[in-house]
Amino acid sequence: MAIQIGDKLPSFKATKQDGTAFESASIHEKPIVIYFYPKDFTPGCTTQACSFRDAYQDFQDLGAEVIGVSGDSVSSHQNFRQKHNLPFILLSDTDRKLRKLFGVPTALFGLVPGRVTYVFDAHGKAIYIFDSMSAKIHIAKALDAIQKAK
Template sequence: MELKTGDKIPNFTAKDTHGNDFDSQEIIGIKPLVIYFYPKDNTPGCTAQACSFRDQYEDFTDLGAEVIGISSDSILSHQRFTQQFKLPFILLSDSDKKIRKLFGVPAGLFGLLPGRVTYVADKTGTIIMVFDSMMAKRHIPKALEAIRKLQ
């Protein structure tokens, strides 16, 4: 079941870039969220997307939102990716793909790649936008526009 606009962000836990436990319940209800699922660290599209979120991260935080990237890469892969590209936001390791399944993220490119979907939720955890596109850099302006509408 794919999550859609109006649905609540489900509760989930994962390991972050530092190997710490991340619990979605600790952030839902506090601030708006941009949660983006991407296929793989260090691939051209995913690097462009992460760097675009990095370059506009302050625009999101100035509006009170947090950005979270999720892929099935390992914590070590996320650490290298974060260090190499100086990513200021949270990356979560979903190695067993449980979070991807929980959100119902569809596979992309005829089922060959993990999907690239961005969810924007308001402070209460209600999804206000879902953007599903393999066009990596299109996610950032769409997410920023949705966050701005919350103001």
Template sequence: MPLKVGDKLPNFSAKDTNGTIFNSQDYIEKQALVIYFYPKDETKVCTQQACSFRDNYQEFKDLGAEVIGISADTVTSHLKFKSKFNLPFILLSDNDKKLRKLFGVENDFLIIPGRQTFVVDKNGIIVMIFNSMSGNIHIEKALKTLKKLTK
């Protein structure tokens, strides 16, 4: 069953680019989260999307949110991607696709892993879900939602 707006963020963990275990519960009650699923490191649209999150990262931080990118790529692939494009946010490896299943992120065009963004408020409640193969719109939608939360 896919997650919906109003649902509580389920507890999840995965390896980050340092090989350490990221735990979602470490962020609940502390800050909002922008969790975005993307198909693959180093592909054109995914790189544009990641760089757009990078270029707007300070605005996300100013709004009290942490950005987390998730794909099925390995920790090693994420580390290269993060380093090459100077990405300041967290990348998690979902190579067993458990997180994709947990969130209910389906494939686009049957075979391409879906591109979906979730905004989670400080209390761990999902306040926005956006699904589009166009990468840059995700950043606009997430920022708009966070700005509404901080009013």
């Protein structure tokens, strides 16, 4: 069952780009943007990650955290984060459990993992969901949703 507007942020554990454990319960009382993307180092995903990086301070100014999720390995995420100076967490979802938990669809006839951005308010409630393979527009839409929730 896919996450819908009004649903609570699900409880989950995953591995961060540095190999340490991440638990969704560790983020308290702040808005959170969780964006799922297909693959590290591809043109669209690099554009999206760098756009989130460039707007990261805007998200921080609103008290929000940004987290990227893909099926890439921890070492791929570590390299991707270092190469592009990404200040936010990247979670490895090699077994696609997070994609299933959130209900992220596949794109291009099921050949490519989908690109979906979820915005949760400070109470952990889903306030915005954006599903589009167009990488750049996710950032402005997520930022706008957080600003409107303030």
